[in-house]
Amino acid sequence: MKSFKEIYRSSENKIAGIGAAPGIIIGEAYLYTKEKLQISKADIDDIEKAKTDLTEAIAKSKKELNKIFAVAREKMDEVRAAIFEAQLMILDDPILLNEIQRRIATERKSPEYIVDDEISKYQSKMILSHEAYMKERALDIEDIKQRIIRNLQKKRWESKIDHNVIVISETLTPADTILLSRNKVLAFVTDHGGLTSHAAIISRSLNIPAVVGTHNSTSQIQDGDEIIVDGFYGYIITKPTTEQKDFFIEKRRRLLELQKELEGLKDEKAITKDGKEIFIYANVDVSGEIDMVVTSGASGIGLYRSEQILNELGEFPSEDEQTKIYTKLSSRIYPNSITIRVFDIGGDKFRFLDFEEPNPFLGLRGIRLLLENPALLKKQVRAILKASTNKNIKLMLPMVSTIKEVRESNKIIEECKQELRKEKIKFDEDIEIGIMIEVPSAAVMARDFAKETDFLSIGTNDLIQYLMAVDRGNDLVSELYQEFSPVVVRTLKHIIDEAKKAKKPVSLCGEMAADTLAMPLLVGLGIETLSMSPSTVPYAKRIIRSCEYKKMKKLADKCNLLHTEEEVKAAIEKFFTDNKITRTRQII
Numbered sequence: 001m002k003s004f005k006e007i008y009r010s011s012e013n014k015i016a017g018i019g020a021a022p023g024i025i026i027g028e029a030y031l032y033t034k035e036k037l038q039i040s041k042a043d044i045d046d047i048e049k050a051k052t053d054l055t056e057a058i059a060k061s062k063k064e065l066n067k068i069f070a071v072a073r074e075k076m077d078e079v080r081a082a083i084f085e086a087q088l089m090i091l092d093d094p095i096l097l098n099e100i101q102r103r104i105a106t107e108r109k110s111p112e113y114i115v116d117d118e119i120s121k122y123q124s125k126m127i128l129s130h131e132a133y134m135k136e137r138a139l140d141i142e143d144i145k146q147r148i149i150r151n152l153q154k155k156r157w158e159s160k161i162d163h164n165v166i167v168i169s170e171t172l173t174p175a176d177t178i179l180l181s182r183n184k185v186l187a188f189v190t191d192h193g194g195l196t197s198h199a200a201i202i203s204r205s206l207n208i209p210a211v212v213g214t215h216n217s218t219s220q221i222q223d224g225d226e227i228i229v230d231g232f233y234g235y236i237i238t239k240p241t242t243e244q245k246d247f248f249i250e251k252r253r254r255l256l257e258l259q260k261e262l263e264g265l266k267d268e269k270a271i272t273k274d275g276k277e278i279f280i281y282a283n284v285d286v287s288g289e290i291d292m293v294v295t296s297g298a299s300g301i302g303l304y305r306s307e308q309i310l311n312e313l314g315e316f317p318s319e320d321e322q323t324k325i326y327t328k329l330s331s332r333i334y335p336n337s338i339t340i341r342v343f344d345i346g347g348d349k350f351r352f353l354d355f356e357e358p359n360p361f362l363g364l365r366g367i368r369l370l371l372e373n374p375a376l377l378k379k380q381v382r383a384i385l386k387a388s389t390n391k392n393i394k395l396m397l398p399m400v401s402t403i404k405e406v407r408e409s410n411k412i413i414e415e416c417k418q419e420l421r422k423e424k425i426k427f428d429e430d431i432e433i434g435i436m437i438e439v440p441s442a443a444v445m446a447r448d449f450a451k452e453t454d455f456l457s458i459g460t461n462d463l464i465q466y467l468m469a470v471d472r473g474n475d476l477v478s479e480l481y482q483e484f485s486p487v488v489v490r491t492l493k494h495i496i497d498e499a500k501k502a503k504k505p506v507s508l509c510g511e512m513a514a515d516t517l518a519m520p521l522l523v524g525l526g527i528e529t530l531s532m533s534p535s536t537v538p539y540a541k542r543i544i545r546s547c548e549y550k551k552m553k554k555l556a557d558k559c560n561l562l563h564t565e566e567e568v569k570a571a572i573e574k575f576f577t578d579n580k581i582t583r584t585r586q587i588i
């Protein structure tokens with residue numbers, strides 16, 4: 001049988017991108033477009049027909065939303081699902097509906113024009129509001145407006161995904177990804193985005209294969225086309241030949257076989273051949289994932305990206321709502337532990353500011369934004385503390401770049417503790433507070449930072465982007481986003497060594513932890529705890545269990561002296577060959 005390389009070399013019907021979530025899928029393409037619909041302002045003669053069309057479009061929209069609401073209630077908490085309930089209520093608003101009907105009759109314009117104009121009026125008022133909550137609601141209303149207009153135009157709509165499809169889109173926001181994943185989505189393909197864009201991370205955590213950064217798949221692929229998505233190598237095959245199809249059907253069969261074998265590793269520890277145990281934790285991005293963690297064989301949750309709640313909810317939950325969410329998580333994962341990272345807002349995540357920042361990744365993001373809005377941080381910290389009575393929660397601060405930020409945050413956390421003591425509310429008095437090391441300034445002074453906190457967790461996704469000055473989500477510069485750059489190797493070694501000197505634990509929770517190629521290097525550098533998407537936990541165990549720590553350390557020492565990414569990669573690949581360890585791609 002041919003190899004992947006040979007198949008791709010001889011294929012003209014391929015589109016190259018970045019393999020963002022592993023897996024092989026053969027299926028039907030579905031072009032997902034969020035383009036604004038063209039609105040016709042045409043005059044109408046038949047008012048009764050226009051009114052009937054409107055009633056039908058509203059009924060259809062309601063049916064669609066009811067379906068989404070039901071799925072949301074099943075997959076998300078009640079609180080989060082409520083956003084769809086609110087949308088449904090708008091469709092029942094008699095004042096709005098009567099006004100639209102009245103205007104159709106008096107102005108004699110197409111219903112889509114009146115719907116657009118009337119609903120837009122509400123939106124403009126909301127967008128002008130200074131409250132972030134109202135602005136977010138304006139977005140919900142946009143969603144409803146588009147839904148009604150789309151139904152008036154009898155066009156295909158996202159929620160109509162009723163059979164298995166591969167979603168092709170220019171870009172996907174984290175919220176799009178979550179929402180679409182509730183439908184029957186086999187895989188994602190996007191024109192833009194890089195390996196560590198949050199949409200890519202979510203695909204990986206939901207175990208949905210994805211290829212991102214294809215530049216032009218939306219113009220090359222037609223709705224309904226049969227395509228093959230290879231999330232390992234990052235290729236799309238359009239309209240495959242019989243030979244290509246047979247090749248990928250066989251690869252898929254072998255992949256499923258391997259996955260079955262990996263299931264057997266679930267309850268095994270990640271111990272190297274010479275007896276060193278590595279602790280594998282899982283990252284959680286979406287609520288539905290928590291069950292996957294429990295069954296993945298992970299030792300707990302090493303990173304809970306709490307800002308994901310905002311993406312799902314579209315707003316800031318109250319202290320009580322947050323307490324409920326965190327308590328549920330803590331109980332579900334008990335007796336294992338969960339590290340809750342406070343909201344990392346900004347960058348490409350949840351929008352909070354009223355204005356566009358020129359450089360959002362270098363702007364008001366993570367702890368910077370929270371310290372500017374201490375009420376927000378306090379509410380979340382109080383909720384986390386209140387949920388900590390099982391003593392299995394740790395709290396973590398994102399995007400820390402100065403010692404002052406750590407001290408200010410610790411002061412706020414202390415204030416929250418004092419308040420709770422006064423209010424006679426119980427919490428874990430010994431709760432550990434740690435920080436993410438994902439900014440070069442924190443990496444350079446890792447030992448000093450470690451002394452101010454209980455633990456460090458290295459976020460390679462951001463650390464690499466800031467070290468290499470390359471946007472993690474921009475496919476134009478993805479060549480420079482080098483996980484295996486010697487500067488990354490040396491920086492990791494420095495952080496790990498410095499944390500050890502301060503006698504503080506250090507873990508790694510960026511996507512690099514899930515890259516099986518990086519595994520021997522990371523373990524060799526002295527990392528003892530890794531946190532990764534739940535679906536990759538067994539793959540990591542398999543690699544660790546087939547290596548000797550002694551040899552991995554030697555490999556890391558060698559990589560530490562190299563000068564280019566190519567040299568580091570070549571050294572690691574040689575390590576795999578010399579030790580006869582196969583990676584997934586080589587097995588299938």
Ligand code: PEP
Binds near residue numbers: 305344438458460509
């Ligand atoms: C990281 O930067 O590596 C990280 C884990 O945080 P996030 O991907 O959420 O920015």
Ligand code: MG
Binds near residue numbers: 462
């Ligand atoms: Mg980060």
